[in-house]
Amino acid sequence: MDSVGKKYSVEIVNLLVDQSRGRGFNFFLKNIQDINPKTLSTRLKELEKNGIISKQITVGELIRIEYALTEKGIALKQGLQTLDSWGKKFCK
Numbered sequence: 001m002d003s004v005g006k007k008y009s010v011e012i013v014n015l016l017v018d019q020s021r022g023r024g025f026n027f028f029l030k031n032i033q034d035i036n037p038k039t040l041s042t043r044l045k046e047l048e049k050n051g052i053i054s055k056q057i058t059v060g061e062l063i064r065i066e067y068a069l070t071e072k073g074i075a076l077k078q079g080l081q082t083l084d085s086w087g088k089k090f091c092k
Contacts, residue, residue, distance in 0.1 A: 053070060
C-alpha cells in the first residue's frame, strides 16, 4: 500500500489497466499532468519493486522499455474501481 498511496502511483496503474500491451516512459509523461521525469522514474521503480508492474526491455535497432501490470497489479484494478465508484457516489 505504501507505493500505491504515493502521488501519481494510482494514475500510473490506471493508465495500464485497460492496455493490451505495455506502455513506455514517454506515454506516462504525456498522460500524467504535472509529473516530472525524476518522479515518474521513482514511481515506476517503486511499483516494479512491489510487484505491481513489470518492466520489459526489448533490444532491437532501438532499446525499448515498456511497463505493464503484473497479476498483482491486475488484481488491484478491482479495488481501484471500487474506490472510484465510492468517490463518484459520495464525493460529488
